[in-house]
Amino acid sequence: MDWVNAVLQGVLLGGLYALFAAGLSLIFGVMRLVNIAHGDFIVLAAFLGLVVTTTLGMHPLAALAIVVPFMALLGYVLQRCILNQTLGNDILPPLLVTFGLSVIIQNGLLEIFTANPQKLSAGALETASIPLGGGLNAGVLPILTFAAAVAIIAFLQWIFYRTSLGRAFRAVSDNQDIAQLMGLNKSHIFGLAMALSMAVIAIAGIFLAVRTSFDPSVGPARLIFGFEAVIIGGLGNLWGTLIGGIILGVSQNIGAQINPGWQLLAGHIAFLIVLAVRPRGLFPRVDG
Amino acid sequence: MSAATDHIIVQSSRASRAASIVALLLLAILVAAPWWAGRADLRLFGEIYLYVALACLWNFLAGYAGLVSVGQQAFVGFGGYCLFGMAMFLGIHPMATIPFIFVLGALISVPVAVLIFRLRGAYFAIGTWVIAEVFRLTAAQISALGGGSGTSIPVDIIRSIAASRSGREHAAYWAALAVAILVIACVYLFLRSRQGLALQAIRDNETAAQAMGIDIWRTKFFVYVVTAGLTSAVGALIFLQKLRISPDAAFSVNDWTAFVIFIVVIGGIGTIEGPIVGTIVFFLLRETLADLGSAYLLILGVVAIVVMLRAPSGLWGFVKSRTGLELFPTTRRVVPKHKD
Numbered sequence: 001m002d003w004v005n006a007v008l009q010g011v012l013l014g015g016l017y018a019l020f021a022a023g024l025s026l027i028f029g030v031m032r033l034v035n036i037a038h039g040d041f042i043v044l045a046a047f048l049g050l051v052v053t054t055t056l057g058m059h060p061l062a063a064l065a066i067v068v069p070f071m072a073l074l075g076y077v078l079q080r081c082i083l084n085q086t087l088g089n090d091i092l093p094p095l096l097v098t099f100g101l102s103v104i105i106q107n108g109l110l111e112i113f114t115a116n117p118q119k120l121s122a123g124a125l126e127t128a129s130i131p132l133g134g135g136l137n138a139g140v141l142p143i144l145t146f147a148a149a150v151a152i153i154a155f156l157q158w159i160f161y162r163t164s165l166g167r168a169f170r171a172v173s174d175n176q177d178i179a180q181l182m183g184l185n186k187s188h189i190f191g192l193a194m195a196l197s198m199a200v201i202a203i204a205g206i207f208l209a210v211r212t213s214f215d216p217s218v219g220p221a222r223l224i225f226g227f228e229a230v231i232i233g234g235l236g237n238l239w240g241t242l243i244g245g246i247i248l249g250v251s252q253n254i255g256a257q258i259n260p261g262w263q264l265l266a267g268h269i270a271f272l273i274v275l276a277v278r279p280r281g282l283f284p285r286v287d288g
Numbered sequence: 289m290s291a292a293t294d295h296i297i298v299q300s301s302r303a304s305r306a307a308s309i310v311a312l313l314l315l316a317i318l319v320a321a322p323w324w325a326g327r328a329d330l331r332l333f334g335e336i337y338l339y340v341a342l343a344c345l346w347n348f349l350a351g352y353a354g355l356v357s358v359g360q361q362a363f364v365g366f367g368g369y370c371l372f373g374m375a376m377f378l379g380i381h382p383m384a385t386i387p388f389i390f391v392l393g394a395l396i397s398v399p400v401a402v403l404i405f406r407l408r409g410a411y412f413a414i415g416t417w418v419i420a421e422v423f424r425l426t427a428a429q430i431s432a433l434g435g436g437s438g439t440s441i442p443v444d445i446i447r448s449i450a451a452s453r454s455g456r457e458h459a460a461y462w463a464a465l466a467v468a469i470l471v472i473a474c475v476y477l478f479l480r481s482r483q484g485l486a487l488q489a490i491r492d493n494e495t496a497a498q499a500m501g502i503d504i505w506r507t508k509f510f511v512y513v514v515t516a517g518l519t520s521a522v523g524a525l526i527f528l529q530k531l532r533i534s535p536d537a538a539f540s541v542n543d544w545t546a547f548v549i550f551i552v553v554i555g556g557i558g559t560i561e562g563p564i565v566g567t568i569v570f571f572l573l574r575e576t577l578a579d580l581g582s583a584y585l586l587i588l589g590v591v592a593i594v595v596m597l598r599a600p601s602g603l604w605g606f607v608k609s610r611t612g613l614e615l616f617p618t619t620r621r622v623v624p625k626h627k628d
Contacts, residue, residue, distance in 0.1 A: 034410030036358070085597055091409040095356055096553055096596050103546055103589035107582040220541065224421060227414045231407070265425040268418055272403060275415070279406035 001135055002257060008136060010253035014246030015146030016211065019204035020226030021233075021241045022152055023197035029236045030169045030193040031087060033094050037102035039223030041198065044105055045071050045205025046214050050118055060120040060210050068202040075198030079191040087190070102219065109216035117213040126210065145207045149245070152200055153238045159196070160238075169193060221264075228271040234281030243282065247274075296625050299480060299617045307615040318465060322458040334461045334529055336571055337468035341522045342544065343551045343563030344468075345515050348475045350549075351558035352487050353511040354494075356409075359416025361545050362400075362423040363393050363516045365538030367523030369427055372533050375445050377432070382441075382449055382528055383463065386521050393520025394513045401512045405505065417541065424539035438534025446531065460529050467525055471518055472616075476560055478514075479618040487511065488618070491558070542585075550592045556602030560616040565604050 020042060027033050035041075045067055052063040086093035128140040160166040171179040172186050180186050208214060208222070225248060233244030248267050255266020274282065321333060342360070349355045367389050374385040404415040428436040450456045478484045486507055489497040498504055523544075527533045537543070547570065555566020570588075577584045599606055607613055 032409075034414065036410075036413070082593070082597070091354075092350065092356060092557070093596055093600060095410050095413055096549065097593050099358065099546070099549060100589040100593040100596070103542075104586055104593075107585040107589070110582045111586070220417075221421075224414065224418055227411070228418065231411065231415075261425075261429055265422065265429075268422045268425070271418060272422070275403055275406055 003254075004134075005136055006253040006257040007250055008132075008138065009142070010250030011246050012138065012142035012146050012249070013253065014229075014242070014249030015142070015149040016204070016207060016245070017225050017229045017248050018149040018153065018242040018245030019145065019200065019207060020222050021229035021245055022149070022156060022238060023200040023204070024223075024226045025230045025233075025236070025238060025241050026156060026200070027193055027197045028230070030173050031190050033083065033087065034098070035197075036095060036098040036223065037105060037219075038098075038201065038226060039221065040102045040105040040219035041071070041201045042205045042208060042222045043109065043214055043216060043219040045202040046120070046209035047109055047113055047118070047216075048202075049120055049206045049209050050113075053120055060122045060206055061125075063120075064203060064206055067206060068199050071198040071202035071205075072195040075194040075196075075201075076191040078198075079194035080187060083194065084187050084190055106216050106219060113216065115215055115217070117215045118209070119213040120206070120209040122210045141207075141210060145211070148203060148207065149242060152203065153242055156196070156200075157238055165192065225267070228267065231281055232271055232274045234284035236285035237281075237283045240281060240283035240285070294625050295622050297620050298623055299620055301614065301617060303613055304615055304617040311615075315469070319462070322454075322461060327454075327457065330457055330461050331529075332571070332575075334464040336567060337464040338522055338526050338529075339548070339551065339570070340564055340567045341464075341468045341471040342519065342548045343555070343567050344471050344475050344560070345519050345522070346545075346548045347552045347557060347560075347563045348478075349511065349515050351552065351562075352479065352484075352491055353508050354491055355508060355512055356413045357416040358413045358541065358545050358549070359418070359420035360515075360519055360548065361539045361541055361543070362416070362420035363397065363519035364523035364526060364544040365420075365423055365427060365535070366396065367393055367520030367525075368527030368533050368538045369430075369433060370520065371524035371527055372433055372439065372441065375441065376439075382445060383459065386463070386467075386524055389524045390517040390521045392517075393523075394517030397513050397516030400516070401509055405509065405512075420539055420541065424535045427538065428535040434534070436535060438532065438537070440532045441528075460525070463525055464529070467522055471522070472560065472564075474514070474518065476616050476618070479560070483507065483510070484618065485620070547588075550588050552602075553592050554595050554602055556604030556606070556608070558601070559604045559608065559614075560618065561608075561614075562602050562604040566602065569603065 020039070024035065024038050027035060048067045048070060049060055049063050052058060052066050053060055056063075082097065083094065086097050122141070125141055125144075129137040130140060130143070131137050160169060168179070168184050168189050171182065171184060172189050176186050179189075229241055229244035229248050231244070232247050233240030233242070247270060251270035252263050252267040256263035258266075318333070321330060325333065342364070346357070346360055349357055349360075370389045370392055371382060371385050374380045374388065375382045380388070400419050404412060404419060407415040427433070433439050446456065450459050479488065486497065486502045489500065489502060490504055490507060494504060523538075527538065530537075551566035551570045552563050553566070554569055555564065556562030573588065574584070577587065580587070595602060601609065
């Protein structure tokens with residue numbers, strides 16, 4: 001039963017990883033940008049949630065109403081003011097600039113909030129669980145996280161393939177110059193893509209902050225989990241990303257079941273095995 | 289064709305020959321540092337040399353081979369752990385382990401390269417980071433070397449390096465200087481070789497280079513493996529200086545990769561002089577701003593971003609574009625035969 005439980009909790013954990021990954025996958029799909037500061041933005045959103053909940057006394061999930069638009073706006077401004085300047089044929093500038101942002105966010109948070117671990121308290125939601133029979137229990141919060149991941153991926157999928165904004169995303173992704181000739185402003189489109197990515201980051205950050213304690217240094221690990229989910233699932237495939245997150249979550253939990261020290265290692269090894277066997281991921285859609 | 293007989297291809301210039309004389313003089317002064325510098329200065333110089341070596345190696349990977357790695361701490365830590373393991377369990381003299389560690393680092397990078405070369409561009413970068421995490425988590429599982437909390441070198445092994453404290457400090461200083469010079473010389477000689485020309489051709493235009501018959505994968509693979517071996521050797525010396533190792537210190541992304549990237553970007557990526565200039569600037573900043581703590585890192589991040597956006601070729605790139613100066617000439621120029 002322990003093993004069934006490990007797999008079940010792993011699947012639910014995979015929902016959180018898919019949330020980490022969705023924003024990463026989105027901006028890579030639209031503008032081939034890999035945001036090294038992705039994990040640190042997740043932590044930034046978590047700290048914003050902390051400020052909002054403590055100063056306004058709101059429930060963390062209600063704080064989403066403030067944190068999500070704020071992060072989206074930050075994303076748009078960041079893209080227009082800084083990141084658009086780095087896009088081009090050379091991969092070095094975006095990488096180094098987002099790497100610099102990562103260091104700035106980490107140390108900025110350290111200056112303001114110190115290195116103490118923080119947590120968002122969500123009252124009864126934190127410990128509530130649903131008995132599934134046979135001694136199995138599923139936490140309400142992990143189920144909610146997983147549902148949010150499914151809903152967000154479905155929403156992003158709908159935007160991409162059913163709206164004019166999605167058409168613009170796909171157009172600039174296919175050929176920036178021709179999209180520009182067709183009257184699209186690619187700087188603006190990239191700004192919107194980053195805003196959308198940051199909105200997802202905000203949701204991921206709040207769910208992370210309710211689930212576990214966090215401090216300014218935990219961002220890079222979140223980036224790595226999100227990245228692994230993207231690569232396992234296959235580049236450019238959002239539903240694949242969800243499956244990638246689930247595979248990662250299940251591997252980690254099975255590893256932890258064997259030996260607590262192997263939890264993270266097992267996740268990385270699952271990723272490396274996929275990379276060795278299926279270098280383009282399990283369900284690839286676009287080329288890197 | 290008259291062009292072929294009237295013109296020759298040269299790499300060195302009057303400035304570079306003058307620079308090499310100055311460099312030799314400077315080297316002699318630095319070798320003699322134990323007789324004129326204090327204990328704290330020697331330690332600082334040793335640290336500077338090791339950072340110069342790391343920066344040159346990262347620049348070789350990213351600036352010349354286009355392999356932007358954020359996971360070089362994997363090899364720094366690997367080298368450190370190898371030194372501790374070999375000295376403590378095999379009883380090898382710490383200094384004698386360095387050549388073995390070079391070989392081991394190169395060997396372990398072979399399967400790593402085969403795996404992560406499947407990723408391209410920025411995904412390659414994060415892939416190298418995953419590898420470094422795997423190394424760190426594995427090191428934390430080795431209970432003989434202290435597991436997650438790390439271990440220190442036993443006193444008798446430290447004594448085996450040299451009997452006196454100053455003797456050990458001098459040995460560590462010279463070893464750091466030697467490895468920095470070895471790294472610069474390796475990179476310089478490689479870039480001046482036929483393979484180095486191929487590498488620079490790949491950097492400038494991959495498709496054109498491939499059309500000229502250059503095996504891109506093999507050239508990059510070679511650079512990655514050699515860099516990994518040398519980075520491991522540098523890592524071993526870093527932890528020989530520290531005398532203590534733990535997974536978090538050995539595989540620190542900030543210490544062994546973030547700083548190194550900032551050094552190279554500020555100094556000038558894709559030049560041999562850049563990492564050296566960058567390291568000097570980095571240590572000047574550190575010695576003056578270190579009291580600021582984490583704000584210092586914040587400033588460093590901002591400076592790196594501004595340099596990347598406004599002057600992507602860095603300090604040395606700025607000098608080079610103004611004056612054409614190359615102290616370590618790797619550019620090939622065509623000049624009339626009778627003149628230089």
